[in-house]
Amino acid sequence: TGPRPHSLVAKAHMSCGHAFEDLKKWNEAAMHMESAVHIFLKTCGSDSPLSGNAMGSLGKVYVQLRRYNKAWKYLAQAFENEVKHDSLKVFTLFEHATLLYRLCSSQDMKASAAKPADLVQSLSILDSALEAQMKSGLVKRDGNIGALYKACAEVAIVAQHYKMASAFLNKALTHFGEEQSFDCGKLIDECRNVLTLVHDLVRKGIGH
Numbered sequence: 001t002g003p004r005p006h007s008l009v010a011k012a013h014m015s016c017g018h019a020f021e022d023l024k025k026w027n028e029a030a031m032h033m034e035s036a037v038h039i040f041l042k043t044c045g046s047d048s049p050l051s052g053n054a055m056g057s058l059g060k061v062y063v064q065l066r067r068y069n070k071a072w073k074y075l076a077q078a079f080e081n082e083v084k085h086d087s088l089k090v091f092t093l094f095e096h097a098t099l100l101y102r103l104c105s106s107q108d109m110k111a112s113a114a115k116p117a118d119l120v121q122s123l124s125i126l127d128s129a130l131e132a133q134m135k136s137g138l139v140k141r142d143g144n145i146g147a148l149y150k151a152c153a154e155v156a157i158v159a160q161h162y163k164m165a166s167a168f169l170n171k172a173l174t175h176f177g178e179e180q181s182f183d184c185g186k187l188i189d190e191c192r193n194v195l196t197l198v199h200d201l202v203r204k205g206i207g208h
Contacts, residue, residue, distance in 0.1 A: 007050065010039035014054055017061070026064045033058040037074070052081030055097055063099060063109065072103045072111035076119060083126040088133055088146050093126065097151035104158040116159035121163065123152050127171075143179030143187075146172040149189060153198075160207035162198050169195045 017032035037058055040051040062068070068191030079096045082089065099118065103111040130148070133139040153168035169191050176184035176191070201207055 005042055007040060007043045010036040010043070010050070010054070011037070014057070021057075021061060024064075027059055028063045030058065030065060033061060042069035046077075047081060047084060049081070049085055050188045052078050052085075055081065056092065059096070061101075066109070066162070068103055068109050069113040071109075072100070072114045072165065075100055075103070079119065083122045083129060088126070088129055088139055090139060090148055094144070094148045094151050097148065097155055099157065101151065101154040101158060104161050105153070106117060114148040116155055117161075119155055120159050120161050120164065123156055123161075123168075126152065127168070139176065143176055143182065143184055146184065146187065147173030149175065150187065153191075153194070154202070157194075157198065162201045162207045164208070166202060169198065 013032045013036035013058070017029045017036060020026075020029035020032065033054060037051065037054045040048060040054050044050050054080035055074045059071050059073070059078055062071035062074065068107050075096050082096065084095055098124060100116070102109055102113075104114045104116050130139060130145065134141045134145070139145070149168045149172035153165040153172065156165035156168060165208070173188060173191050173195075
């Protein structure tokens with residue numbers, strides 16, 4: 001019982017959490033961020049950007065603590081939240097997609113509880129939202145979008161949704177090819193090599 005928790009209390013917990021994060025005191029950071037997530041979910045709901053931001057931060061702290069199942073839980077929930085935002089944060093989505101992929105595939109930080117197939121719907125939502133927000137000018141069409149599509153393709157691959165991965169890789173190639181402010185040659189080569197493997201799996205009828 002007691003007074004109803006307020007989102008301002010959650011924001012205070014996040015400030016403390018980030019302060020401990022800066023000091024690399026990961027356990028203390030996790031404790032405060034856990035409290036913040038609990039309050040945000042209770043007061044703002046699971047679709048609130050405040051909840052998504054807190055869950056993403058907590059997930060990254062759990063990566064540092066090597067508690068990879070908890071990292072997966074919160075990063076996956078954050079990603080599912082973030083793809084629904086009216087203004088997509090491209091770098092944050094890229095960062096979280098990259099971490100989720102590593103939690104599925106990397107031997108040194110593998111999460112046994114990871115279920116990448118659960119993210120397929122969110123990947124589809126993100127694809128539609130990106131197209132709409134690029135068309136409206138809300139999101140800039142550049143190499144960063146290519147990097148995000150490449151990261152999403154990697155998540156789709158570990159989810160064994162190879163046709164989706166193929167579509168994302170082709171979109172990544174388009175955006176890398178249009179980028180003029182820096183050399184995307186290495187990224188383009190990586191996409192083409194992975195695309196060859198993905199096309200082979202699709203041709204063999206493996207996965208989705």
